Amino acid sequence: MTGPSVAGAGARRPLWLIIVACSVPMFMVALDNLVVSTALRTMAVDLDASTEDLQWFVNAYVLSFACLLLTGAALGDRFGRLRVFVAGIALFTLASIGCGLADSSGQLILMRALQGLGASAVMPLSLTLLAEEVPDKKRNLALGLWSAVSGLAVALGPVVGGAVVDGLDWQWIFWINVPVCLVAIPLALTVLRDSSLADTRLDLLGMLLATAGLLAVVWAIVNGEDEGWSSAVILSAFAGGAVLLALFVLWERRAPQPLLPLSFYRKRAFVFSNLVSASMYFGVFGSIFLLSQFFQIAPVRTPLEAGVLTLAWTLMPMFVAPVAGALTDKVGGGRLMALGLLLQAIGLAWINLVATSDTPYSRMVGAMVIAGIGMGLVFAPTAAVVLGSVGPQHRGKASGANNTVREIGGALGTAILSSVFVHYGDDRTAQGFVDGMRPGIWIGVAVVLVGALCALAIPRPRPEPGTPSAAAEERAPDRTPSSATP
CATH class of the missing domain: 1.20.1250.20 (MFS general substrate transporter like domains)
Structure with a gap:
């Protein structure tokens, strides 16, 4: 069930504007997942960074981002998807400023982890908000355009990184996020409407088990090459992650409001x-x-x-x-x-x-x-x-x-x-x-x-003619979702 609307309950927004409001922040976080790679050699000189530091400039973002995506989506369901989406954009941008100001490897690694934390709320909720706002019959087209923007971020990551490093300083790969945020936050608040699930309680134990288990597994994956895939530390991380994720599944089977419904x-x-x-x-x-x-x-x-x-x-x-x-x-x-x-x-x-x-x-x-x-x-x-x-x-x-x-x-x-x-x-x-x-x-x-x-x-879903689902599809209105119960 959705909660109260935040932005203009009765106002109809153009489809292109809704797609832009959902896609621009997603583009920002997807771009930052790739843009750093081309600047690593320059960072190594300026920050006197070791090879291990360079790996963590990338991995700190990947770890926090991948491991907290489920939690970001759950927080949106509980506290309001638009609210958490905007908070994620703000945190990502503040962390980007911190990256641009970092003068040591430790500071940059910490800020990259905070960037990943913000991104973990932005990425899943951008897709959810888009699906909520777009009429049913236009949803797949909107998802295609959203995917095109995601693909553009993948395409431009290496190019933007190379251009910035060649023409400016490496810090500018983070400073470019700031003007994007200055546009993205007011745009989202103006165009999108908030929604949440009524009477939702956070599955705190599920969040803890999922995050810890994924952290162990992803850490083992990104460090397997350097530590040795058969080394004790990597095997222990995989084993520990497997145990934690198994406990997560067992808990989700009995949790009253699971983080990830096993159904x-x-x-x-x-x-x-x-x-x-x-x-x-x-x-x-x-x-x-x-x-x-x-x-x-x-x-x-x-x-x-x-x-x-x-x-x-x-x-x-x-x-x-x-x-x-x-x-x-x-x-x-x-x-x-x-x-x-x-x-x-x-x-x-x-x-x-x-x-x-x-x-x-x-x-x-x-x-x-x-x-x-x-x-x-x-x-x-x-x-x-x-x-x-x-x-x-x-x-x-x-x-x-x-x-x-x-x-x-x-x-x-x-x-x-x-x-x-x-x-x-x-x-x-x-x-x-x-x-x-x-x-x-x-x-x-x-x-x-x-x-x-x-x-x-x-x-391939094929509703039979005359069934309630087929009839519902035929008379599906062209509307954006409101705060009413779906």
Whole structure:
């Protein structure tokens, strides 16, 4: 049940303005997940940072973000989704200011962790607020446009990072968040309406167990390559995380208001959509991590030049995702996801087959376009199927769960493909890099194909003519949700 509206209960807002209000903050946090990577070498000099410090400049954000997504969604359900969304934007921006002012590695790592905390509220709630505000018949199109903005953040992360480092100082990768916040907060408060679940109590024990368990697992994933996957500390972290997550599941079975209702996992569409997300982020983002470096070494290019070359891949979802969102109901989300993952696998395999120490870019650009189209075919249908598989009151929790699985998949893919790379090659020469990259990307191809098979198992909802659900769809009004009970 939704709580009282905060912003203009009776006012109708243009669809494009609602999408912008939900997407701009999400763009900011998604961009910051990637933009730091291209500035690491400059940070190392200015802050006298060790290799371990550089890893934590990235991992501090990833850890707090991935581990607190469920909690961010739950806080929105309890205290108001818009309220927590805006608080997340504010915290993220204050932490960005702290990053820009940091003059030591310790300060920057702390501020990056606080950025991740703010982002953990922004990301799932941006999707939930969008689904709440948009009329049912336009929801999948809106999700496609939201996914396009997310894809744009992925595309621009390396480019923005390279441009800022080349033209300004590394601190500006954080200062650019401030004007975005100055626009995003009043826009959200003006355009969006608050909602919450009536009589909701926080599942505090569930939050503690889920956060601690995910923290242990994600920490083990991001540190596995450096510590050694078979080392005592990594195995202990995995074991401890598994025990905590098992206790979390046992508690959720009896919790009166669970953080993550286990009934979600009796829904085939929800389960397989999450498997699709995990496999896509594992294979694709692990591969992009290697390819972004490949373009800097074979032949030697600047980070900005390498980032620009990846745009043939990463910009495609911006154009494809809205179309995929509009087609989800007609074609079926599972079919679009399967096609998208198949195209990604073809693109990755093509790149792997032609990659050499001096491959002309012209031989790779076609593969990157195909992979990018595939990525765009997965983003929007996944969001639509995940939200459509649960009731309106559970969209926040479903979004938080899907984002968590996605981030863990990406972290695991980057870690495992990096470990394979180190085993078979090195980054001292172009040929050494290719030798290490090839087996890593083949693993990415295999995981993406497994995801395609999972996508084919997603059922396509087909209400029978004359049933209440079909009749309800036919007479669904074009409206935005109000504070009334759904």
